[in-house]
Amino acid sequence: MQHGTEPPYQRIVARLRVAIAAGQLRPGDRVPSTRELMRSYNVAMATATKALNTLRQEGLVEPQPGIGTVVARRPRTRVTATPDGPAPLDRVVSTGIRLADTEGLAALSMRRLAAALGMPTMTLYRHVAGKEELxxxxxxxVFGESPLPTADARARDWRAAVATSARLQWGVYxxxxxAAEVMSFTRPPMAExxxxxxxWNLAALERAGLPLPVAMHATIMLANHVRGTAVNLEWEAAAEQDxxxxxxxWFTAQEARFARITAGGQFPTMEKLAALGGDSVDYELDTIFEFGLTRLLDGLAALIG
Known part of the structure; x- marks a missing residue:
């Protein structure tokens, strides 16, 4: 991700904060030393020291004699602003969501968010370390808007359980x-x-009889279908707005060009489909999503069966 003018120490703070929140670094675990941070992030000693001091001030890490700096055993809750001060964290997040919803992810920056909140950009860094954490x-x-059902529902029917998860994800997108652009399968965001x-899907598919490595591949396959279809949503919204x-x-306007391209007869099957009429195929993304989901579930049923 691009960090723009974000201070280097804030990038280090953001990564360590996320690792602590996700449980990758647990209470009592040693965090990288100043020199290790210097090597890993190619920063000066002052930058690495400032990053660790920031985490100490937030109560996330503490010095341990004979060991070094470790994750605090009783981390303090991050202090948000008073009613008379800058916007609290929940307002920062909700404003970021509103901007991304209305203007698109490309328009969202720390500077733009600070302007929407009516605060200096550097004040915003008191609440989030940078765009990555934001x-x-x-x-x-946004995933919390439509929570998953109870685990009992998952245990009854793997197919219904997996379909429920996929449709909830589709609803989020x-x-x-x-959000579809933010999600990644090579570097997934550690959003609880x-x-x-x-x-949810791993547990449902394991109960259905799939080995966990296979269940994980199936889970990624399903999530990728949802996300892969959903990435068209923001692009289409932007194109329609522009x-x-x-x-x-748009398809109607392309008919003459399509006719010129296919006039040579090299696309006979596509011509045959076009001759069926515009209503013969539903190109709506909801329909494409449901068609693909059903076929994937059919394939998993054969694998499980």
Whole structure:
């Protein structure tokens, strides 16, 4: 992710804070020393020292004689602003979501968010370490809008359970198209309520009889179908906003070009499909999502069966 003018020490703070919140670094675990941070992030000693001091001030780490700096055993809750001070963390996150919803993820920056909150950009860093942490918090918040059912529902029917998770994820992306761009399978954001979907599907598929490594591949496959379809949502919304033309009108406008391209006869099957009429295929993303989900579940049923 791009961090723009974000201070280098804030990037270090953000990564360590996320690792602590996700449980990758547990209470009592040693955190990287100043020199280790210097080597890992290619920063000066003053920058690495400032990062550790910031985490100490937040109560997330503490010095341990003979060991070094460790994750605090009783970390303090991050202090948010008083009613007369800058916006508290929940307002920062909700404003970030609103901006991403209305203006798109590309328009969201720490400077733009600070302006929307009516505060100096540097004051914003008192609440979030940078854009990376902001996006994790935003993702966690939007996935929390539609929580998963109880574990009892998951245990009854693996197919219904997995379909429930997929449709809830689709609903998140429908309401917040930018979230599909934030999600990644190579470097997934450590957002607890998004991670809950992975746990939900893994457990359902393991109970159905799949070995955990296979269940994990299946979970990634399903989530990738949802996200892969959803990445078109923000692009389509932006295109419609820029041109004033929806996808149906766009397809209609392409008919003459399509006819010229296919005139040579090299695409006979596509011509045959076009001859069936515009209503023969439903290109709506909801329909495409449901079609793909059903076929994937059919394939998993054969694998499990």
């Amino acid at each position: 996006l994790i918090l935003m993702t966690d918040a 429908r309401r917040h198209p930018w 309520r998004a991670m809950a979907h992975t746990e 041109t004033g033309v929806d996808n149906v009108e």
